[in-house]
Amino acid sequence: MAVSLPGAAPAPPAARGGVDGLLIVALVACAGVIVRALAFTPVDAMQGPAQKILYLHAPAAIVGLYFASGLVAISSLMYLWLKDPRLDRIAESSAEIAVVFLSIVLATGPLWGKTAWGTWWVWDARLTSTLFFWFLFVAYLVLRGAIEEPQARARLSAVMGGLATLLVPFIHLTVYLFRTMHPTPVVLKPSAPSMSGQMLSTFGMSTMAFILLFAALLRLRVRWATLRDANLERQSV
Amino acid sequence: MTIASRPAVRVPGFLADSWRIARKDLLIEFRTRSAFLAAAVFAVLSVAIFRFTWDATAVPAIDLAPPVLWVIFTFSGLLGLNRSFGVELADRAMDAMLASPMSREAVFAGKALANLVFVALVQALTIPAIALFFDLPAGAWWWSVVGVAVLAMIGLTAVGTLFAAVASNTRLAEMLLPMLALPFFVPVVIPAAQATALLLAGRPVSDVASWIKMLVAFDLVFVAACTVAFPYTLDE
Numbered sequence: 001m002a003v004s005l006p007g008a009a010p011a012p013p014a015a016r017g018g019v020d021g022l023l024i025v026a027l028v029a030c031a032g033v034i035v036r037a038l039a040f041t042p043v044d045a046m047q048g049p050a051q052k053i054l055y056l057h058a059p060a061a062i063v064g065l066y067f068a069s070g071l072v073a074i075s076s077l078m079y080l081w082l083k084d085p086r087l088d089r090i091a092e093s094s095a096e097i098a099v100v101f102l103s104i105v106l107a108t109g110p111l112w113g114k115t116a117w118g119t120w121w122v123w124d125a126r127l128t129s130t131l132f133f134w135f136l137f138v139a140y141l142v143l144r145g146a147i148e149e150p151q152a153r154a155r156l157s158a159v160m161g162g163l164a165t166l167l168v169p170f171i172h173l174t175v176y177l178f179r180t181m182h183p184t185p186v187v188l189k190p191s192a193p194s195m196s197g198q199m200l201s202t203f204g205m206s207t208m209a210f211i212l213l214f215a216a217l218l219r220l221r222v223r224w225a226t227l228r229d230a231n232l233e234r235q236s237v
Numbered sequence: 238m239t240i241a242s243r244p245a246v247r248v249p250g251f252l253a254d255s256w257r258i259a260r261k262d263l264l265i266e267f268r269t270r271s272a273f274l275a276a277a278v279f280a281v282l283s284v285a286i287f288r289f290t291w292d293a294t295a296v297p298a299i300d301l302a303p304p305v306l307w308v309i310f311t312f313s314g315l316l317g318l319n320r321s322f323g324v325e326l327a328d329r330a331m332d333a334m335l336a337s338p339m340s341r342e343a344v345f346a347g348k349a350l351a352n353l354v355f356v357a358l359v360q361a362l363t364i365p366a367i368a369l370f371f372d373l374p375a376g377a378w379w380w381s382v383v384g385v386a387v388l389a390m391i392g393l394t395a396v397g398t399l400f401a402a403v404a405s406n407t408r409l410a411e412m413l414l415p416m417l418a419l420p421f422f423v424p425v426v427i428p429a430a431q432a433t434a435l436l437l438a439g440r441p442v443s444d445v446a447s448w449i450k451m452l453v454a455f456d457l458v459f460v461a462a463c464t465v466a467f468p469y470t471l472d473e
Contacts, residue, residue, distance in 0.1 A: 080469055132420050139416045146407035152472065156403050159466050160417065163399070166462055170424035170455055177447060178427055 026216040029209035033202065041202045050115040055202055057108040059210035061130070064101030067214055068094045069133065069168075072140075076161025079154060085229065088154035091161055093221035095140050097214060102134045128175040136164050150229065251346070254339040258347020263354060265324060272320040273358065276313045280363045283309045284370050298371040303433040306367050307426050310360060310389070315415055317355040318397040321348055322405035335471060345467035349398040349460075356390050378436045385436070385445075388452040389429040392459050396421045399463040402470040421459075428452050 037055040044051035075091040078084075109127065110120040121127065140160055147153040266273055287305045325331035334344060364382065367373070397418050404414040428448035435445045442449075 080466075132423055136420045139420060142409075142416055143403070143407065143413060146409040146413055148408070152406060155469055156406060159399075159403060159469050163396075163421070163459075163462060163466060166458060167421055167424070170451075170458075171420075174424040174427045174451060177451065178431065 020216065020220055022212075023216040023220060026209065026213040029205075029212050033206045033209045037202050037206065041198055042196060044199075047116055050112050053108050053112040055206040057105060057112065058203065059207040060101045060104040060108070062207055063210045063214045064098050064105055065130065065133065067211065068098035068101060069137075071218075072098060072137075072161050073165035073168075076158040077165065079158040080162055085150070085154060086226075088158065089222050089225040089229070090218075091158065092144060093218055093225060095137050095144075095161075096221060097217050099134065099137045099141065100217075101210075101214070102130060102137065105130055106134060123175075123179070125172070125176040125179045128178075129172050132171050132175075133168070136167070140164070150232065251340060251343050254343035255346035255350060258334075258339070258344055259350035259354070262321070262324070262348065262351035266320075266351070266355065272317055273355065276316040276355070276359045277362050279316060280309050280313045280359055281366050283312075284363065284366045288370050298373065299437050300434070302367050302371045302373055303430050303437060305371075306363065306433060307389075307430040309363055309367075310356075310386070310429075311393075311419070311422055311426055313359045313363070314356045314390075314393055314397060315418065317359065318352055318394075318401045318418070319404075319411040319414055321352055321398060321401045323411070326405065331471075341468040341471060342464050345398065345402075345464055348402075349394050349463075352394040352398050352401075353390055356394055357387070360386055360390065373437065376439070378439070381436045381442050381445075382433055385429055385432045385449065385452070388449065388456060389425050392425045392452065392455045393422060395456070395460045395463045396425075399467055399470065402467060406470065406472075424451065424455050428455075 033055065037052050041052070041055075043049055071094040072091050075087045075094065079087040079091065109130075113122070114120050140157060143160055144153055144157050147156060284305065287301070287309075291301055322331070325334065335341070364386065397414075400414055400418040400421070404410055404417060407413055428451040432445040432448040432452075435448075436442070
């Protein structure tokens with residue numbers, strides 16, 4: 001279903017106190033995938049049960065780093081061009097969801113790292129970049145919270161979103177160069193284990209479930225923002 | 238006036254306008270010396286504090302000096318940047334500046350130039366202070382480290398000036414600036430610190446070429462991007 005837009009659209013279910021169908025489907029899919037990962041997918045011979053964190057960690061990273069961050073970048077840049085408040089609401093909603101998913105990534109990563117690498121954290125290029133992207137999104141949300149006037153908030157946060165888009169390759173290159181110039185005795189990133197077909201299909205399903213969850217959360221959050229802005233407009237008239 | 242209807246940017250006029258803004262800011266700073274004194278004292282005090290938290294038997298001075306230099310550089314830079322748009326809030330001076338026929342890009346370039354001079358002066362005190370207190374060996378590293386510092390300063394002041402403008406429009410003002418700007422300083426501070434460490438260790442400039450390229454690329458991209466983005470940070 002398309003993201004609801006302001007104007008002629010009837011009151012969305014959230015406004016009527018109804019239940020959001022897409023969110024329920026997404027949550028059921030996530031729960032199903034977790035059950036499949038825990039009970040019906042073989043345990044990794046080398047890494048043991050800890051490997052199952054992958055089914056939560058990697059899809060959250062894919063959604064947080066590519067889908068949510070990409071959407072913030074695109075809608076920020078488009079906002080600077082078109083000045084459409086809907087784009088600002090998409091950026092706002094997507095950034096919040098990005099923080100949630102990146103927090104999952106940063107919380108589950110060390111849990112796996114402790115068993116696989118023997119340490120909670122290493123300054124590996126991927127870990128470092130993810131941490132800085134998380135900081136960027138948190139700063140973005142704090143910036144939004146610190147500006148009262150909706151238009152100024154949209155403009156300034158779009159400036160930050162646009163510049164952050166340019167920053168991504170620099171952060172990635174710098175931390176990559178930093179790591180490769182300082183090799184450590186620990187094998188930071190084990191080569192991808194050849195997954196069994198069952199593991200691969202669980203991983204694929206998990207990724208799909210997380211994308212669905214992202215879509216459902218985004219739709220709900222954008223609707224909420226639309227209602228909030230409409231309400232503010234009504235109050236100010 | 239909307240962004241689209243502003244007069245086209247003329248190069249000689251642009252440079253003259255930027256210089257006018259930079260001169261104004263530096264003149265205010267020279268007459269009050271408040272921010273410069275604060276930043277300079279902060280920088281030298283930090284060097285002294287680092288000296289007392291450091292176990293000379295565990296970490297050699299030559300290994301500790303680069304991180305100390307770049308930590309101080311980052312934070313003393315932030316001290317100066319906060320003031321950049323703070324001075325324009327009094328008596329709504331910013332409105333007067335925007336009503337003038339200067340292009341907004343020239344205002345940004347002027348502000349950034351003044352900040353660059355400010356940061357350079359603080360750095361001109363910090364590098365000798367570190368060399369003195371950490372008893373660094375005299376050598377050819379001196380000029381190459383200054384070169385790295387200049388490259389880092391350009392990127393840092395461009396991004397810092399833009400976020401100072403953003404932060405001055407918010408409720409939190411100076412509290413927000415470090416949070417916004419520090420993630421953007423990462424691709425400046427890591428290459429600068431790495432290059433400084435290698436140069437201090439007596440390695441030739443060719444060994445730090447990849448870090449220097451990174452700094453140059455950051456400067457080019459972010460000076461251009463921040464100049465373009467600056468008009469969007471102002472109230473229409």
